[in-house]
């Protein structure tokens with residue numbers, strides 16, 4: 001392999017693509033960007049080269065392939081395109097790896113076929129991820145492509161936590177079990193949390209609360225994930241921006257039989273029109289908090305439902321782990337919302353948990369403690385960096401001699 005030291009990371013969501021180009025010498029970001037509202041009204045691309053001016057494009061963007069071609073054009077314009085000899089490879093976030101993929105994987109035809117086979121388990125995500133890989137390959141067939149799976153870190157969850165209590169043969173026939181998602185973030189953040197405590201990863205038990213648009217909790221014992229809140233798909237668990245999280249599965253039958261909704265309509269309802277949005281009409285936690293402060297009852301209730309669910313999981317994961325060294329908040333809401341963190345931990349002194357108001361209110365892009373000096377369990381904020389983690393894993397695969 002040549003002296004190529006750059007990695008492009010693509011995180012293709014159902015209607016967006018986030019990307020970063022990193023130089024792995026010193027982990028420097030050379031460009032970052034976002035394409036949003038793909039296939040919807042008013043799509044746009046925002047591209048920011050390091051040290052350069054932010055550029056924006058607003059044009060029709062019908063699908064992910066077109067989105068990626070525009071990204072490639074923007075990178076080309078900065079001399080950073082997919083044809084560049086300095087590019088060592090492309091790392092793709094792939095949401096569902098089923099039980100087939102527990103490690104970052106160099107993409108081959110067989111790997112593509114397996115990701116395709118898993119589409120029914122992640123219909124909103126895997127097709128976009130596949131298009132990302134195929135388009136990058138079309139733009140430069142010689143460039144190594146690496147798939148980094150959201151599910152991989154959760155492969156260590158023991159069987160008793162991964163199995164749903166349904167007919168075993170049916171579960172096996174349809175690959176039904178808990179897979180878990182956001183694994184790249186849970187892995188990265190739990191490692192950074194151990195470093196913040198000045199301890200070895202193998203020594204600490206951590207609960208990670210990844211609260212973004214999608215949200216999930218995980219229990220990590222000595223660096224191995226033992227439980228997580230998302231399941232077969234990223235719908236289970238916590239209340240999210242637009243997803244319901246946990247509910248009685250009979251709600252689905254009831255909506256089909258009594259409400260006259262089709263399965264696809266129920267799927268859309270639970271994934272896109274539920275959560276905070278469904279409860280109060282806003283999916284952004286900042287707006288929910290603003291409206292709640294102005295006395296809007298629906299927004300107050302949405303916040304309370306969100307926090308109640310979070311606290312239930314927190315308590316459950318204390319029981320799962322037995323001993324907890326740290327509770328860690330991460331992702332958009334977890335990193336930025338002091339009110340969410342305060343409400344999640346309030347009154348949990350019995351579990352050794354407390355938040356220092358001054359520390360909680362402070363702002364910083366660095367990992368930090370927000371628990372008081374005396375607390376038995378650390379409460380921390382650790383910014384996640386899925387892109388850096390994907391780039392690091394990609395570089396280790398495509399350039400092992402240099403990344404070592």
Ligand SMILES: Nc1ncnc2c1ncn2[C@@H]1O[C@H](COP(=O)(O)OP(=O)(O)O)[C@@H](O)[C@H]1O
Nearest residue numbers: 211212213214283284285286331332333336337
């Ligand atoms: N200051 C803040 N207070 C509350 N929520 C915030 C704040 N800043 C960002 N967020 C929330 O973070 C969410 C995005 O989180 P992020 O981790 O970037 O999500 P994703 O990667 O799933 O798109 C937004 O929906 C918004 O609600």
Ligand SMILES: CC(=O)OP(=O)(O)O
Nearest residue numbers: 095181182213214234
């Ligand atoms: C898997 C998942 O929920 O991802 P996101 O939070 O990016 O929607």
Ligand SMILES: [Mg+2]
Nearest residue numbers: 212213214331
């Ligand atoms: Mg995210």
